Amino acid sequence: MDINTGLLAIGAALAVGLAALATGWAQGRIGSAGAGALTEKPELFGSILIMLALPETLVILGFAVAAMIILLLGAGG
Amino acid sequence: MLLPMSKVQIVGFKERLEATLRVIQRLGTLQVQDVTEHGQGPMVPRLALDAKAKAQRDEINLLAARLESFANVLVPSIAPTSLPRYYAAATRKNTEELIAEANHLIDALGPKSQELVLRRDGLEAEQTSLIRYQATLRKVLPLAANIPRLAGYEILALLIERRSSAVLESVRQKLGELVGDNFDVNVRHIDEQTTAAIFVFPKERSAEVNALFGQQSISPLRLPQELAGTSLTDTLAAMERRLSEIPEAIKSVEVELRQLGESWWFSVRLLQAEMRDRVAQMEVVGMVGGTRYAFVLVGWMPQRNVEDLKKALAQRVGPEVLVNEFRVSREEMKQAPVALANPPVVRPFEFLVALTALPRYGALDPTPLMAFFMPLFFGLILADIAYGLVLLLLATLTLRYCRKRLYRSLAQIMLLCGFWSILFGIIFGEFLGTLGHRLFHLEPLWMERSGATVKPLFLFAVALGAAHVLLGFMLGIWQALRVKGRKELSERLGKFIALIAVFWLAAVLAGTLPRDLTTPGIVALIIGIVLLSIPMGWLGGILAPLETLGIVSNVLSYLRLAAIGLSSFYLAEVANELYGVATNVAVGTIIACLLHALNLAIGIVSATIASLRLHYVEFFPKFFESGGVSFRPFKETEV
Numbered sequence: 237m238d239i240n241t242g243l244l245a246i247g248a249a250l251a252v253g254l255a256a257l258a259t260g261w262a263q264g265r266i267g268s269a270g271a272g273a274l275t276e277k278p279e280l281f282g283s284i285l286i287m288l289a290l291p292e293t294l295v296i297l298g299f300a301v302a303a304m305i306i307l308l309l310g311a312g313g
Numbered sequence: 314m315l316l317p318m319s320k321v322q323i324v325g326f327k328e329r330l331e332a333t334l335r336v337i338q339r340l341g342t343l344q345v346q347d348v349t350e351h352g353q354g355p356m357v358p359r360l361a362l363d364a365k366a367k368a369q370r371d372e373i374n375l376l377a378a379r380l381e382s383f384a385n386v387l388v389p390s391i392a393p394t395s396l397p398r399y400y401a402a403a404t405r406k407n408t409e410e411l412i413a414e415a416n417h418l419i420d421a422l423g424p425k426s427q428e429l430v431l432r433r434d435g436l437e438a439e440q441t442s443l444i445r446y447q448a449t450l451r452k453v454l455p456l457a458a459n460i461p462r463l464a465g466y467e468i469l470a471l472l473i474e475r476r477s478s479a480v481l482e483s484v485r486q487k488l489g490e491l492v493g494d495n496f497d498v499n500v501r502h503i504d505e506q507t508t509a510a511i512f513v514f515p516k517e518r519s520a521e522v523n524a525l526f527g528q529q530s531i532s533p534l535r536l537p538q539e540l541a542g543t544s545l546t547d548t549l550a551a552m553e554r555r556l557s558e559i560p561e562a563i564k565s566v567e568v569e570l571r572q573l574g575e576s577w578w579f580s581v582r583l584l585q586a587e588m589r590d591r592v593a594q595m596e597v598v599g600m601v602g603g604t605r606y607a608f609v610l611v612g613w614m615p616q617r618n619v620e621d622l623k624k625a626l627a628q629r630v631g632p633e634v635l636v637n638e639f640r641v642s643r644e645e646m647k648q649a650p651v652a653l654a655n656p657p658v659v660r661p662f663e664f665l666v667a668l669t670a671l672p673r674y675g676a677l678d679p680t681p682l683m684a685f686f687m688p689l690f691f692g693l694i695l696a697d698i699a700y701g702l703v704l705l706l707l708a709t710l711t712l713r714y715c716r717k718r719l720y721r722s723l724a725q726i727m728l729l730c731g732f733w734s735i736l737f738g739i740i741f742g743e744f745l746g747t748l749g750h751r752l753f754h755l756e757p758l759w760m761e762r763s764g765a766t767v768k769p770l771f772l773f774a775v776a777l778g779a780a781h782v783l784l785g786f787m788l789g790i791w792q793a794l795r796v797k798g799r800k801e802l803s804e805r806l807g808k809f810i811a812l813i814a815v816f817w818l819a820a821v822l823a824g825t826l827p828r829d830l831t832t833p834g835i836v837a838l839i840i841g842i843v844l845l846s847i848p849m850g851w852l853g854g855i856l857a858p859l860e861t862l863g864i865v866s867n868v869l870s871y872l873r874l875a876a877i878g879l880s881s882f883y884l885a886e887v888a889n890e891l892y893g894v895a896t897n898v899a900v901g902t903i904i905a906c907l908l909h910a911l912n913l914a915i916g917i918v919s920a921t922i923a924s925l926r927l928h929y930v931e932f933f934p935k936f937f938e939s940g941g942v943s944f945r946p947f948k949e950t951e952v
Contacts, residue, residue, distance in 0.1 A: 282668030289926035
């Protein structure tokens with residue numbers, strides 16, 4: 237494995253890892269607020285589920301970038 | 314689909330209102346609307362219950378509460394599940410008959426059931442206290458064997474922790490100061506933790522001695538009154554005798570309660586249901602309009618039930634009660650309550666749609682689309698024959714043994730998800746990861762979800778997402794054309810064209826389409842952005858390109874179908890590898906089974922959440938118009 241491949245792997249890992257951290261942080265905050273809201277208004281379950289799922293896009297986009305790094309650049313390298 | 318609704322007005326003589334409400338409630342197809350909120354025709358004031366009706370309502374409520382207390386102690390005489398059938402078939406009484414029947418039942422049932430319940434409670438309380446006494450007396454007995462219960466003297470026994478036994482000496486001294494030599498104390502350490510003591514003292518000093526114990530925070534054991542005057546040995550024997558009699562006595566009370574239940578439970582439950590329904594009828598009167606001689610009732614009901622209501626009212630109340638269907642404007646129709654009516658296979662998904670919001674009346678019901686795409690997405694994520702089979706098994710067992718509607722709906726959804734998981738499992742050749750390949754050479758129909766072959770999987774996920782999102786836009790465009798919403802049409806058409814253009818250009822860049830097609834792609838993108846920017850006003854020039862990026866990210870979001878699926882596949886592989894690493898076959902099997910079970914559990918949760926999210930966040934906003942109010946017909950309570 238040459239150094240370029242290693243750097244590509246680190247880049248891909250950072251793309252998905254940092255996005256996952258951001259998603260986790262956002263979901264943690266939404267989750268705690270949502271749990272509080274649910275005790276008061278259980279009928280908000282659907283809306284809170286949507287809000288909780290929204291930040292997941294971040295990690296999926298991070299994953300898309302990581303996949304592109306590996307599949308496109310990796311294959312080219 | 315949404316059930317087509319009609320707005321109806323029912324007019325009749327006031328004295329027929331009770332009978333009319335009874336018929337409407339029995340049919341259970343009309344949602345009564347407050348007459349003053351109805352915008353058409355002359356304003357009619359609301360009817361109010363007269364003093365007699367109010368008194369009857371209060372009396373029914375009171376009688377219902379009393380009946381409830383009796384009914385709770387009765388043992389059901391038939392299976393409670395068959396009660397609704399009987400209630401539906403029973404004829405209804407008028408209010409006076411209802412009150413008379415309730416009073417009759419309370420008179421016939423009340424004294425006997427109260428007496429039985431009191432007797433049973435008393436026996437149970439006696440049993441509990443005797444068991445407590447017995448345990449303590451057994452410990453005290455060696456100390457106090459054959460102490461006679463002397464007339465004029467009281468005996469107090471107590472058990473205290475051994476380490477606190479020094480307090481007994483102080484009690485003895487104070488007792489001496491209180492009653493002189495006229496007392497006796499016997500103390501013995503029973504075991505390593507407990508010390509027992511017996512105090513005998515004149516009965517007339519009982520209050521002072523008890524106060525003394527109170528000051529020392531000691532609670533002596535008091536024997537039941539009926540055992541006074543006997544020795545402790547005799548007391549213990551009497552207690553054992555009584556304890557052996559009590560279960561029989563309780564059983565005989567239970568038999569009597571069962572007999573009482575067989576005679577009355579059925580009548581009580583039916584009468585309670587009818588009383589609840591009568592009170593509900595009286596509450597509805599407050600929404601009905603009235604003149605001096607007539608009542609006017611307005612409400613919404615499914616179009617298909619209007620004729621049935623007309624016939625039922627004509628037959629059971631009389632031809633003079635009129636039912637008119639209103640001509641309702643498009644704007645007012647938006648206020649109509651929403652009832653979903655889908656085929657049985659789609660119906661379980663209705664509650665998943667309602668988790669966010671109900672569609673507005675007249676809008677498109679997304680339930681059938683969700684019933685197709687949600688299990689498909691789930692199956693694409695889980696994609697394993699074995700996991701799918703487990704899901705099918707769990708769903709079948711739930712449908713076989715569970716009666717709760719929610720669980721049955723979930724099981725029906727799980728059945729479809731299991732089916733798609735098996736189908737995609739066959740396509741990807743997965744049976745507990747690659748175990749199927751190793752054990753019985755299972756080959757994928759299309760491709761494996763691993764290594765270098767994941768690129769087509771990503772492309773497939775994105776293509777599926779693009780198709781799903783474009784379908785959403787097409788439905789949105791159709792919806793906008795139907796309601797002649799120009800802004801919505803321009804926005805949705807713009808997004809639709811822009812999305813196609815972006816993928817067109819991506820295909821050109823990837824070399825899938827020839828370079829000559831770049832210009833048409835750019836032109837289409839510009840047309841899309843322009844159309845999208847029109848409803849946004851002067852900010853459109855900035856916001857429309859950003860919106861276009863948002864739509865692309867919507868489509869990329871479908872990558873999760875591949876990403877979560879891959880993680881599930883690799884966890885299954887870890888389970889299989891751990892089996893190979895373990896030195897002992899049994900240990901390896903247990904570890905692999907546990908990991909596969911964990912993978913299945915995680916897979917079910919994450920696949921469900923991801924598929925739901927793709928619908929709620931990516932798909933619905935393209936066409937879904939929320940804001941519907943659930944249809945709540947005025948109907949009899951479920952027994």
